[in-house]
Amino acid sequence: MSDAQTHGPHHVDAATLRAGLAEVRRSPSDAGIVEMLVVRPAVDARSVVDRVQVDLQRGLVGDSWLERGNSRTPDGSADPQAQVTVMNSRAALLMAGQRDRMPLAGDQLYLDLDLSVDNLPTGTVLEFADAALEVTAAPHTGCSKFTARFGVDALRLTATPDGLQLRLRGINARVVRPGAISVGETVRVARPD
Numbered sequence: 770m771s772d773a774q775t776h777g778p779h780h781v782d783a784a785t786l787r788a789g790l791a792e793v794r795r796s797p798s799d800a801g802i803v804e805m806l807v808v809r810p811a812v813d814a815r816s817v818v819d820r821v822q823v824d825l826q827r828g829l830v831g832d833s834w835l836e837r838g839n840s841r842t843p844d845g846s847a848d849p850q851a852q853v854t855v856m857n858s859r860a861a862l863l864m865a866g867q868r869d870r871m872p873l874a875g876d877q878l879y880l881d882l883d884l885s886v887d888n889l890p891t892g893t894v895l896e897f898a899d900a901a902l903e904v905t906a907a908p909h910t911g912c913s914k915f916t917a918r919f920g921v922d923a924l925r926l927t928a929t930p931d932g933l934q935l936r937l938r939g940i941n942a943r944v945v946r947p948g949a950i951s952v953g954e955t956v957r958v959a960r961p962d
Contacts, residue, residue: 780920781866787926789863793935794883796859800957801882803897803950804858807872808832813914815872820951823900823944828852829877849943850907853877855895856939857884864923864937873918876939878902880956884936892961899948907941 781789808816808831822830828847835847856876865871871879883889893904915938916924927938 779866779870781864781923783922783926786863786922789859790931790935793857793859793863793937796857796881796883798883798888798958800955801880803878803952803954803956804881805861805868805871805879806950806952807877807879809834809875809877812837817872818952820949821877822947822949823853823902824947825944828944832877848907848941850905851909851941852944853902853942854909854939855880855884855902855942857882857935857937860935860937860939864919864926870918874915874939878950882956882958884940886934886936889936889940889958890961894945894959895942896957896959897948897950898954899946900944900950901946901948902942903945905941905943909936909939909941 806818806821808818808821808829810816810831811833824830828834829852834852837847841848854876855878856874858871858879858881861871861874861876861879862868865873880895889904891904891906895902895904910927926932932938
């Protein structure tokens, strides 16, 4: 999927977005499903895959996270607290309007799981069959690309008190156990004590 495909006319209106929050709130809280996996091999490039490998140093193998770096780190290097980005699949579908536009959000894992602040405090571990990710405190916010792709109403919704509590824009995570993650597998929540 290229950036040329991202600027379509389809933006979901504010009323539909607000109404859709009820469905996002119905996301499971203790065990969810991996709905979609996306590798970003280059800026604005997306590849939807059935299986990925996650690595302690490289994050999601084949993704450009490490090479891209991060403007928020002092030296511009990749932020180890933001190795993998995760978005609620119901929220992504709501904002994208259709499933094939979900990868445009720019996240790597799309889970049918409650990502809210209350449900996944910092330090929570997302346990997959073979791998594990830890939820970090690194903020995950919208940007101009997100606005261009999904509209200003979608971006505004992510910044409302409800949007922030539900983490509609998603979360950042780091790899704590390397291994494979596959579409359709269960993800279980292990909260910190």
